[in-house]
Each structure stands twice: as structure tokens, then as C-alpha cells.
Amino acid sequence: MTNTTIIEETIAFVKETLQGAEGGHDWFHIQRVFRTSLLIAKDEKDIDTLVVSLGALLHDIADAKFHDGDETVGPKLAQEFLNSLKVDKKIIEHVVLIIDNISFKKTLEVGGAKFTSKELDIIQDADRLDAIGAIGIARAFNYGGFKNRELYNPDIAPNLHMTKEAYKKSSAPTINHFYEKLLLLKDKMNTKNGKILAEQRHQFMLDYLAQFSHEWNPQSL
Numbered sequence: 698m699t700n701t702t703i704i705e706e707t708i709a710f711v712k713e714t715l716q717g718a719e720g721g722h723d724w725f726h727i728q729r730v731f732r733t734s735l736l737i738a739k740d741e742k743d744i745d746t747l748v749v750s751l752g753a754l755l756h757d758i759a760d761a762k763f764h765d766g767d768e769t770v771g772p773k774l775a776q777e778f779l780n781s782l783k784v785d786k787k788i789i790e791h792v793v794l795i796i797d798n799i800s801f802k803k804t805l806e807v808g809g810a811k812f813t814s815k816e817l818d819i820i821q822d823a824d825r826l827d828a829i830g831a832i833g834i835a836r837a838f839n840y841g842g843f844k845n846r847e848l849y850n851p852d853i854a855p856n857l858h859m860t861k862e863a864y865k866k867s868s869a870p871t872i873n874h875f876y877e878k879l880l881l882l883k884d885k886m887n888t889k890n891g892k893i894l895a896e897q898r899h900q901f902m903l904d905y906l907a908q909f910s911h912e913w914n915p916q917s918l
């Protein structure tokens with residue numbers, strides 16, 4: 698099977714598997730991460746483009762949030778699928794490690810993620826970029842709505858020092874999520890292009906939050 702066919706088959710599998718997924722984790726999130734990953738990869742050296750493509754396409758194949766916190770479902774599903782296409786074992790191993798290591802929660806753990814690779818760095822940047830800027834704002838409020846969260850509550854301050862457990866259990870208003878996670882992502886970017894894109898999107902979120910605050914407190918205008 699050629700690389701192009703492997704990628705086409707994977708796209709079809711991901712589209713099929715994610716049918717009915719919530720708006721922040723649907724096929725279009727995957728498509729954006731896939732395209733942004735390839736864009737970032739263009740300016741990086743010695744990149745395995747097949748690994749970048751498959752890792753990006755499969756990175757959210759079974760989000761633990763929707764499988765009772767089971768973080769093994771996604772990597773297993775990806776592995777079975779790539780085995781069925783008879784993809785090279787080394788490539789499968791790398792892609793599975795990427796899926797295993799990509800979540801923000803893992804990097805919150807003491808010691809951080811165990812595995813690193815340039816391909817992982819690229820996909821992680823693309824995934825984080827989709828959580829910030831205009832699309833990131835839309836996804837945050839969509840997720841908050843899905844969880845029935847308040848938009849904002851002036852009496853509930855953001856918690857800037859959350860443990861992994863507290864982060865999981867939190868039912869804080871969506872605006873708090875900007876301070877607890879989204880505004881921190883810019884400084885976590887791995888690649889040159891990732892940093893440039895994150896800078897623009899970060900500034901857009903700051904402008905958005907300033908406007909939100911003006912509208913919430915109209916006397917301050």
C-alpha cells in the first residue's frame with residue numbers, strides 16, 4: 698500500500714469513527730490539526746511525514762473524556778487499525794507513542810511526558826493551536842455548553858495551581874479555562890512555526906477577554 702493510500706484509508710476510518718462526535722472533537726478538529734501539522738512540518742528538518750499524518754489523524758480517535766477516563770482506548774484502536782492496513786511496525790509503534798503522549802494532562806504530571814520526538818512536537822503544537830485563537834474560543838464555549846458550565850462567574854476565581862485531579866473534577870465557568878489553560882499554551886509551543894502562529898492567536902484571546910470584560914462591566918467603557 699502506498700503512503701497516499703494509507704492516509705486516505707485513515708481519513709475514511711477517522712471520519713467514520715468520529716461521526717456524531719461533539720463539535721470540539723469532530724472530524725473538522727482532526728482535519729485542522731492534520732493540515733496545521735503538515736504546515737509546521739514543512740520548515741522542520743528530518744521529519745517522517747507519514748508519522749506526522751497518521752499521528753495527527755489518529756490523535757483523538759478515542760478521547761479518554763468520553764470513555765470514562767480510560768486513556769488506553771485510543772492507542773489500542775489506532776494500533777489495531779494500522780495493523781489491519783499492514784503499516785510498517787516501526788511506524789505503528791511511533792504513532793501509538795504519539796497518541797499516548799499527546800494530552801495536556803500528561804504534561805501536567807510530575808516529570809512530564811516520557812516519550813519525545815519531532816513528529817510528536819509538531820502534532821502537539823497543531824493540537825494546542827486549535828485550542829487557542831478564534832477557534833479555541835469557540836471550542837471552549839462549546840465544551841462548556843456540553844458540560845452545562847456557566848460562561849463566567851465573577852465570584853469564582855480561576856485556579857492557577859490545579860492538580861491533575863482538580864483539573865478533571867473542575868466544573869468552573871468557561872472563562873476560567875482561559876486563565877487555567879488556554880493562555881498558558883503559547884509558552885509551551887515546541888516548533889518555530891508553532892510559536893509564530895500561537896503568538897497571533899494568543900493576542901486575539903487577550904483582545905477577546907478585554908472586550909468580554911468591557912461588556913460585562915459596561916460602566917468601564
Ligand code: ADP
Pocket residue numbers: 721757760762800801824827828833836837838840841870871874879
Ligand atoms: P484535545 O483533545 O483537542 O487535545 P482537550 O480534550 O483537552 O483537547 O479539549 C478539547 C477542547 O475542549 C479544547 O478546545 C479545550 O480548550 C476545551 N476544553 C477542555 N476542557 C475545558 C474546560 N474545562 N472548559 C472549557 N473548555 C474546555
Ligand code: NI
Pocket residue numbers: 726730756757824
Ligand atoms: Ni485534539
